[in-house]
Amino acid sequence: MFQFRLDGSSGVPAYLQLVQQVRQALLLGYLRSGDQLPTVKEAVASLAINPNTVVKAYRQLENEGMVTARPGQGTFITATIEPVAPGPHARLRRSLEQWVRDAYTAGLDDDMVTAMFATVRTELRAEGVA
Amino acid sequence: MKPALAIKGLGLRYGRTWALRDCSLRLPAGSVIALVGPNGAGKSTLLQLITGLLRPTEGTVEVFGQDAGAGSAEALAQVGFVAQEHPLYQGFSVSDLLRMGRGLNLHWDRYLAERRLGELGIPLAKRAGSLSGGQQAQVALALALAKRPALLVLDEPLANLDPIARRDFMRAVMTAVAEDQITVLMSSHVIADLEAVCDWLVLLKDGTVQLAGAIDDVLDGHRMLTGPRTGAEPSMPGLVRVTHSERHIDLLVRTGPDRPDLHPTWRSQPVGLEELILAYLERPRETVR
Amino acid sequence: MIWFTWRQHRAQAFAGLTLVALTALTFLSYGHVIRGAYVDDGVGPCLRQDTGGDHCQSAMTAFMDRFNGIANHLSTWFSPLPGLIGAIVGASLLAREYEQGTWRLAWTQAVPRVRWLTIKILLVGAGIVAVTAALSAVFTWFRGPVDQVSGRFAPGAFDLEGLSLTGYTLFAFAAGVLAGLLLRRTVPAIVTAFAAFMAVRLPVEFWLRQHYRAPVTRLLPPTVNYSRGPRSVPTTPGTRPWVLDQGLVDKSGHPISPALAEQISRRAFGGTAEGDAHLRELGLHLKVVYQPADRFWTFQIIEAALFVGLAAALLGTTLWLLHRRSS
Numbered sequence: 001m002f003q004f005r006l007d008g009s010s011g012v013p014a015y016l017q018l019v020q021q022v023r024q025a026l027l028l029g030y031l032r033s034g035d036q037l038p039t040v041k042e043a044v045a046s047l048a049i050n051p052n053t054v055v056k057a058y059r060q061l062e063n064e065g066m067v068t069a070r071p072g073q074g075t076f077i078t079a080t081i082e083p084v085a086p087g088p089h090a091r092l093r094r095s096l097e098q099w100v101r102d103a104y105t106a107g108l109d110d111d112m113v114t115a116m117f118a119t120v121r122t123e124l125r126a127e128g129v130a
Numbered sequence: 131m132k133p134a135l136a137i138k139g140l141g142l143r144y145g146r147t148w149a150l151r152d153c154s155l156r157l158p159a160g161s162v163i164a165l166v167g168p169n170g171a172g173k174s175t176l177l178q179l180i181t182g183l184l185r186p187t188e189g190t191v192e193v194f195g196q197d198a199g200a201g202s203a204e205a206l207a208q209v210g211f212v213a214q215e216h217p218l219y220q221g222f223s224v225s226d227l228l229r230m231g232r233g234l235n236l237h238w239d240r241y242l243a244e245r246r247l248g249e250l251g252i253p254l255a256k257r258a259g260s261l262s263g264g265q266q267a268q269v270a271l272a273l274a275l276a277k278r279p280a281l282l283v284l285d286e287p288l289a290n291l292d293p294i295a296r297r298d299f300m301r302a303v304m305t306a307v308a309e310d311q312i313t314v315l316m317s318s319h320v321i322a323d324l325e326a327v328c329d330w331l332v333l334l335k336d337g338t339v340q341l342a343g344a345i346d347d348v349l350d351g352h353r354m355l356t357g358p359r360t361g362a363e364p365s366m367p368g369l370v371r372v373t374h375s376e377r378h379i380d381l382l383v384r385t386g387p388d389r390p391d392l393h394p395t396w397r398s399q400p401v402g403l404e405e406l407i408l409a410y411l412e413r414p415r416e417t418v419r
Numbered sequence: 420m421i422w423f424t425w426r427q428h429r430a431q432a433f434a435g436l437t438l439v440a441l442t443a444l445t446f447l448s449y450g451h452v453i454r455g456a457y458v459d460d461g462v463g464p465c466l467r468q469d470t471g472g473d474h475c476q477s478a479m480t481a482f483m484d485r486f487n488g489i490a491n492h493l494s495t496w497f498s499p500l501p502g503l504i505g506a507i508v509g510a511s512l513l514a515r516e517y518e519q520g521t522w523r524l525a526w527t528q529a530v531p532r533v534r535w536l537t538i539k540i541l542l543v544g545a546g547i548v549a550v551t552a553a554l555s556a557v558f559t560w561f562r563g564p565v566d567q568v569s570g571r572f573a574p575g576a577f578d579l580e581g582l583s584l585t586g587y588t589l590f591a592f593a594a595g596v597l598a599g600l601l602l603r604r605t606v607p608a609i610v611t612a613f614a615a616f617m618a619v620r621l622p623v624e625f626w627l628r629q630h631y632r633a634p635v636t637r638l639l640p641p642t643v644n645y646s647r648g649p650r651s652v653p654t655t656p657g658t659r660p661w662v663l664d665q666g667l668v669d670k671s672g673h674p675i676s677p678a679l680a681e682q683i684s685r686r687a688f689g690g691t692a693e694g695d696a697h698l699r700e701l702g703l704h705l706k707v708v709y710q711p712a713d714r715f716w717t718f719q720i721i722e723a724a725l726f727v728g729l730a731a732a733l734l735g736t737t738l739w740l741l742h743r744r745s746s
Contacts, residue, residue: 006326014326044308048301049326050162051308126399181527185743206529213523220519222426230423234528234535270524277529 002030002037006047014049018057022066026077037067037075132194134159134281134313135180140189142175149175150337153189157315157330159280161344162307164324165317166407167334173317174214176334177285180315181211194280207236210274210312214285216267220259224269227258231273243276246302264295268302275306282306284316288323300327321404331403333410340410345403352406355381357396371409382409420530424542431508431543435550442554446561453486457564466567479568490565491575493558498578499613501551501587502620506612508547509595510605512539513737517603533742540596540734547592551585558584571715572661574624581719586726591616593733600737600744619729623722631721632714634663639705641667641698642691661710667698668706675703 025031061067133156140153150172178184182201191198196205333341368384465475516522526532558579594612
């Protein structure tokens, strides 16, 4: 059975952490179509979180088409996220490599690179792009 | 939805000082409500008014339509209470305490209490005083839940507990919420304890309610605005807190549904729960209201 | 609620039973000695034959010399007992709940707190009545023979026999309950309740009690023995009354002058009879002011009613305060 984890200090809302973990597990192939997610009660008992949070996470996963709730049975994975196709994957990686190289050339250190990446990501997310 | 708690104009005075004043709240059934505030803000007073331990000086408290101030058996029966430091009769064995609960209550789910304690491996024959703090808290919780209350009130339930006992305690509370859809009202001054478990927030300071609402709505309704520092003291409606840095200034504002139009040099960001709560608690008294 | 009360107070109940058992063991065995002497010295017949002769006088004097001291020590040892029992048990009702924080557990079950306290008061009060009644029975039996001679109004008798022991304890209990509500600490509540108990109990014994009924005044033939306290001649047949005042008076009923009293006490008589004859020649009488022995139960009922009434008032106040209490 799939196990959720919670990181209280991450600042990411709990329901979002659950959603992301399912997404990630799908990407990595740890979860496959037909697998059952923990019931709300099981998730609550293992994480000590508000059941409404679990319900909210499952509802979002359902809206995204990743899971289906079968009344009386539980919540099941119905989709597999296609891993990123090899072509775009290689292209993205090359451009990121180029960017990091430029950054080091410009004198940024590791922390500055990470900070800039995080800032851009947060801002884009706030704008609703990501 | 029918409110679990309807509080109107509630106040309590000790001698000449008001421990709580002008408190009005409607808390939805089925939610897990965090009651937050600094020590001495009136949290325990409010909880004791809700559990009928205190009689209000003014105003009313209704728990699922029953007047809690009257202290009637019916009103008491629908509220489960775990008081601060989860008091138990230290000389009683756990089974003595369960027998007491059965004798002193209108409804009593003996099976539920015994199953809960059994799952936790707490022996019924042991004296309450010889149990660990975490186990005592669990016994107090089992007593409160065996009443089959519609509302569970917890006063600083996690204080004095080690991290494992904290998690076990909240696990038991959240399982009860998942199984029986009870409403939970818990006070704490440790905000980190509450983030994962609560979906409603009541913020109390100096005996008055500063903020109350669903946590998602509250977070949506606040923004952190960051911009260049100018000479003038900023003023705008809904300003909660101003933080000055050397060259920039952070404004925490209550925005309502419309986001304010901002000059391009300003940046608007969402606010985390802890930061938001701290901002309200740090506000000096005179800027309240 | 009955089981809960029992569970909370069972240790006190066992202590109470132990106290009764130990008291019974001690006093019943010693009581046999007194009873034996009472029969052997022929005290009983002497009491029945009115004042008796010189033989009876010496027999009763010997008996009282031997046992009156121990019987009166009883009152010294045991008169604080009702105050202590009552204060300790009473304070445990509320002060202990406040001290240990368990009031928040007890009063958030589904028994409203006024009902909770009322039931506890009734049950614990019944226990107190049972224990104190048993103690009273032991003391009454133990003191029986001495009471035959010195009367049941003697301090060691009146305070421990009949209803008064129970009344005192209930009063101290009520004071303990109220002090517990107000002070919220066990030891201060016990101390306060005990002090309040003594502050009421002592004035009642030494001042108020003699006024329950108007005393009887009688003029008797004079005797030089009148001032010899508990061992003086009985002024009435049978059980001795509670003598409030006695003294020689002249024909017109005025107390004799100090000079005359001095003169009488200095004078050596050949015997009691000679002295008494001399007093008669002077035309004196012995005036005795007393509460008759048969008023024992009247006085017991009045005193018990007083203390039980005070207890009821204190408990009523406690319940009222608890009902409207905002802290």
